[in-house]
Amino acid sequence: MTDSKKRSDCPISCSLEIWGDKWSLLIVRDLMFAKQCTYGDFLKSDEKIATNILASRLQTLEENGIITKSVHPDSKAKVLYKLTQKGIDLLPLMIEINLWAEKYYDLPADRKAMLKEVKKDKEKFIETATNDLKK
Amino acid sequence: MTDSKKRSDCPISCSLEIWGDKWSLLIVRDLMFAKQCTYGDFLKSDEKIATNILASRLQTLEENGIITKSVHPDSKAKVLYKLTQKGIDLLPLMIEINLWAEKYYDLPADRKAMLKEVKKDKEKFIETATNDLKK
DNA sequence: CTTTGCACTTGCAAATTGCAAGCAAAATTA
DNA sequence: TAATTTTGCTTGCAATTTGCAAGTGCAAAG
Numbered sequence A, B: 001m002t003d004s005k006k007r008s009d010c011p012i013s014c015s016l017e018i019w020g021d022k023w024s025l026l027i028v029r030d031l032m033f034a035k036q037c038t039y040g041d042f043l044k045s046d047e048k049i050a051t052n053i054l055a056s057r058l059q060t061l062e063e064n065g066i067i068t069k070s071v072h073p074d075s076k077a078k079v080l081y082k083l084t085q086k087g088i089d090l091l092p093l094m095i096e097i098n099l100w101a102e103k104y105y106d107l108p109a110d111r112k113a114m115l116k117e118v119k120k121d122k123e124k125f126i127e128t129a130t131n132d133l134k135k
Numbered sequence C: 001c002t003t004t005g006c007a008c009t010t011g012c013a014a015a016t017t018g019c020a021a022g023c024a025a026a027a028t029t030a
Numbered sequence D: 001t002a003a004t005t006t007t008g009c010t011t012g013c014a015a016t017t018t019g020c021a022a023g024t025g026c027a028a029a030g
Helices: A011-019 A024-034 A039-044 A051-063 A091-104 A109-120 A122-134 B011-019 B024-034 B039-044 B051-063 B091-104 B109-120 B122-134
Strands: A067-072 A075-083 B067-072 B075-083
Touching (some): A011 A051, A011 B024, A011 B091, A024 A051, A024 A091, A039 A075, A091 B011, A091 B091, A109 A122, B011 B051, B024 B039, B024 B051, B024 B067, B024 B075, B039 B075, B091 B122
Antiparallel strands (some): B067 B075
């Protein structure tokens, strides 16, 4: 069950082994930008991830220390997913994905607004958002 | 054959539809950092991509305007793959992946050396490397 | 104490992956 | 000029992964 079969020492390759698929970074996105953090929230996202895939991705993200599970303060029936520091550290990468996509595709208004802030002072934005996510 | 089935307008999702798998960014990496640019070069990389997968990834990267094929100056039998501007624009994203991985995993010496340069002046590094890749 | 909500699990068909072998055109060697 | 090798793929097939639908078990609400 562990990641015993590392393809190489390349950091790009190691990273892709964790979140290199069509879904994992969407979960990170939800936790980072949309503040969606329950299983049901993830299922409700636009891309319509299948429930078994979601469960499997949440597990590997947890196994790799990107997210943690905890009991939701509202109810024991709910599970609250949160980004760990390692997960929060993906923020600069997520921002760069947005900036790349902005150059070549149409973005939704809210994401455009966010990038406007990013461009004013990227480091400041990252610092503020990081502190926000740590709460 | 086109990407008619767009999952959502989210830039993260759109990006992942192009290069969200375990292999595509390794090809970009080879073109970007290792200057490997023939079919055979890609096959020789540490991660040992299967030849049919390589062919399919090269095709979708080309279809999405990330890379272009041209005749190798040395020989008509060889194909030279190059990053387009859209591909070169993935550099900041690739750097952030390296920086993230550096924080949590061991990197090979040459990549560490590169990141040392990056940290001195990220913007300068990107500018220089971008100009290099345009040649 | 029954019904609803939430977080999953299970079963199965369809698609994708990975391995090995094959193939045609160009280049090299004999 | 003919035979061999290199290069960039394609093909066939088994194994794994995905995606869809239905089901399950526990907590909370009515």
